Amino acid sequence: MHRYPRWPIHLMLSFISTLMLIPFVWVLKTSLTGENIFTYPPSILPENPHLFYYVDVWYSIPFFRYLINSVIVSAIVVAANIVLNAMAGYSLSREFAGKKIIIVLFLSCMMVPFQVTIIPAYLITKELGLLNTYLGMALPLCSTIVCIFVFKSSFDAVPKSLIDAARIDGLSDLRIIFRVLVPLSQSAIATNIILAFIWSWNNFLWPLVIIRDQAMQTLPLGLSRFLTVVEDTTGALYAFCIMVLLPGLIIFLLAQKQFIAGLTRGAAKG
Amino acid sequence: MTSGHTIFEMQLIKKKRTRELLLIWFFITPSLVIFTLYRIIPLLWNGILSFQFWSPYKPPELAGLYHYEEMLMYDDAFWQVLWNTIVLMASAPVGIALALFIAILVNTRIRGRDIYRTIVFLSYPVMTVAVGIIWQWLYNEKVGLFNYILMSLGITDKGIPFLQSFDLALPSVIVASIWQVIGFYMIILLTGLQSIPPSLYESAAIDGASAWMRFRRITLPMLKPSIFICFVIGIINSFTNFDLVFVMTQGGPGHATDLLVTYIYTMAFKLSKFDYAAAITVINFLFFLGLTLLANKASGGEAGAVDVGK
Numbered sequence: 001m002h003r004y005p006r007w008p009i010h011l012m013l014s015f016i017s018t019l020m021l022i023p024f025v026w027v028l029k030t031s032l033t034g035e036n037i038f039t040y041p042p043s044i045l046p047e048n049p050h051l052f053y054y055v056d057v058w059y060s061i062p063f064f065r066y067l068i069n070s071v072i073v074s075a076i077v078v079a080a081n082i083v084l085n086a087m088a089g090y091s092l093s094r095e096f097a098g099k100k101i102i103i104v105l106f107l108s109c110m111m112v113p114f115q116v117t118i119i120p121a122y123l124i125t126k127e128l129g130l131l132n133t134y135l136g137m138a139l140p141l142c143s144t145i146v147c148i149f150v151f152k153s154s155f156d157a158v159p160k161s162l163i164d165a166a167r168i169d170g171l172s173d174l175r176i177i178f179r180v181l182v183p184l185s186q187s188a189i190a191t192n193i194i195l196a197f198i199w200s201w202n203n204f205l206w207p208l209v210i211i212r213d214q215a216m217q218t219l220p221l222g223l224s225r226f227l228t229v230v231e232d233t234t235g236a237l238y239a240f241c242i243m244v245l246l247p248g249l250i251i252f253l254l255a256q257k258q259f260i261a262g263l264t265r266g267a268a269k270g
Numbered sequence: 271m272t273s274g275h276t277i278f279e280m281q282l283i284k285k286k287r288t289r290e291l292l293l294i295w296f297f298i299t300p301s302l303v304i305f306t307l308y309r310i311i312p313l314l315w316n317g318i319l320s321f322q323f324w325s326p327y328k329p330p331e332l333a334g335l336y337h338y339e340e341m342l343m344y345d346d347a348f349w350q351v352l353w354n355t356i357v358l359m360a361s362a363p364v365g366i367a368l369a370l371f372i373a374i375l376v377n378t379r380i381r382g383r384d385i386y387r388t389i390v391f392l393s394y395p396v397m398t399v400a401v402g403i404i405w406q407w408l409y410n411e412k413v414g415l416f417n418y419i420l421m422s423l424g425i426t427d428k429g430i431p432f433l434q435s436f437d438l439a440l441p442s443v444i445v446a447s448i449w450q451v452i453g454f455y456m457i458i459l460l461t462g463l464q465s466i467p468p469s470l471y472e473s474a475a476i477d478g479a480s481a482w483m484r485f486r487r488i489t490l491p492m493l494k495p496s497i498f499i500c501f502v503i504g505i506i507n508s509f510t511n512f513d514l515v516f517v518m519t520q521g522g523p524g525h526a527t528d529l530l531v532t533y534i535y536t537m538a539f540k541l542s543k544f545d546y547a548a549a550i551t552v553i554n555f556l557f558f559l560g561l562t563l564l565a566n567k568a569s570g571g572e573a574g575a576v577d578v579g580k
Contacts, residue, residue: 017389087297117312140308143301220399252395
């Protein structure tokens with residue numbers, strides 16, 4: 001292949017990167033700024049940066065409460081997803097009467113965005129007495145079809161000969177699952193953890209619908225509520241934003257490879 | 271089963287098989303219950319609800335097509351909201367084209383491309399509620415960054431109220447939504463680009479094909495599945511993009527940025543018109559279903575690439 005100069009590519013990419021980063025920088029600057037927010041012209045870098053707004057968030061709103069609620073709901077969702085999806089994925093990797101029907105059923109469920117079923121889903125949750133509860137927030141997300149299929153294809157990829165060998169050695173089906181299938185499905189498990197975590201951590205509409213009690217609100221609810229009670233020129237609002245962004249960004253930067261692999265796999269499947 | 275088995279062995283095999291089946295059904299039941307409870311029953315219930323007069327404290331009454339008539343004949347807001355959803359959907363190709371451009375750039379062999387990729391993708395894992403707050407701040411009429419830039423460049427001498435303007439509110443929300451999703455499109459397209467065998471380009475280069483020809487004849491056709499996935503994500507986004515609109519504009523001014531999903535939420539959970547909202551939901555779902563099937567057909571049935579029983 002013939003060579004081409006690299007600098008125009010770098011130039012374009014630097015420009016694009018700047019555009020992509022500006023919103024982050026701007027909010028970070030606002031959250032740290034010591035000057036009056038109405039100062040004109042605004043400075044691009046914060047003058048006299050301080051952490052006052054962060055302290056403000058910690059004391060003026062129940063940030064810790066929101067955080068704990070978010071963590072509990074996400075923990076339930078992630079744990080349930082791994083267990084339930086692995087179980088369902090295992091079933092679908094075996095042969096049994098009615099398997100075709102169940103697969104068709106699952107695939108058609110995938111065509112139903114959750115937003116479409118939100119009204120009766122709310123009424124059902126109310127009937128179950130789960131309004132304003134962690135379980136109510138978590139339950140609809142506790143099993144996801146995409147991840148069931150991720151597990152299914154991971155189990156399918158385990159060589160038949162390996163399972164037969166284990167069976168001849170006298171291992172029961174349950175033992176085979178724990179000793180052979182699960183250890184060979186590390187990447188499916190990672191995909192599942194990541195997808196389930198993002199879905200529940202960022203989930204907004206569902207908690208908005210079923211949570212009335214302020215003590216049960218999760219971070220996104222707290223954030224949007226804070227926006228409605230204060231002026232949008234309140235520095236604490238942007239400190240709150242940064243505090244909410246950071247955990248997600250840190251997890252992403254630490255597990256970037258797995259994160260992207262998980263997402264693209266999820267997208268490719270559904 | 272070979273004929274060599276004794277009756278005893280046959281019974282043993284049968285017993286084992288029963289236990290296997292029990293395990294299989296036991297394992298799949300929890301997921302089935304969840305999907306029945308939160309997808310299948312709600313979908314049916316929603317359909318029934320849309321033909322009823324229903325409110326939380328009254329017994330339901332048959333309404334026939336009353337809600338549909340009201341929606342299609344008398345509710346101007348419904349048509350506006352439907353149009354807004356279509357506009358948002360129509361913006362998806364713009365985002366995908368930009369993402370393709372970036373994907374091609376970061377797919378070249380240059381130093382630091384991993385850093386560029388990370389930066390472009392960085393906005394995707396961010397909570398949408400926070401994205402909404404960040405962007406309404408950037409759009410702020412008095413002290414927003416965009417107005418500052420426009421004023422410094424002398425394009426305008428007074429702050430533009432982006433999110434309060436009937437003409438600019440929807441495009442402004444769309445820009446924010448493209449900013450958030452573009453990294454995800456890029457990653458999908460990049461995965462597609464990397465799966466194109468380099469030998470194709472090499473032989474094309476030997477044949478003297480220009481860069482543009484190589485793009486048209488190799489890259490685009492080979493990327494078709496990835497582009498299709500992006501389209502489906504774009505369609506789903508336009509039907510489910512509740513958080514951004516709710517935070518940035520609450521659907522306003524008027525209904526200028528209201529989408530089907532936010533309108534349904536307002537009707538049901540703010541105005542308690544559950545039955546009417548259910549009717550809009552039915553239309554929303556049918557519209558979504560039709561589009562997805564159409565997209566599936568257009569791509570040659572590649573949405574069925576989900577491994578069914580393979």
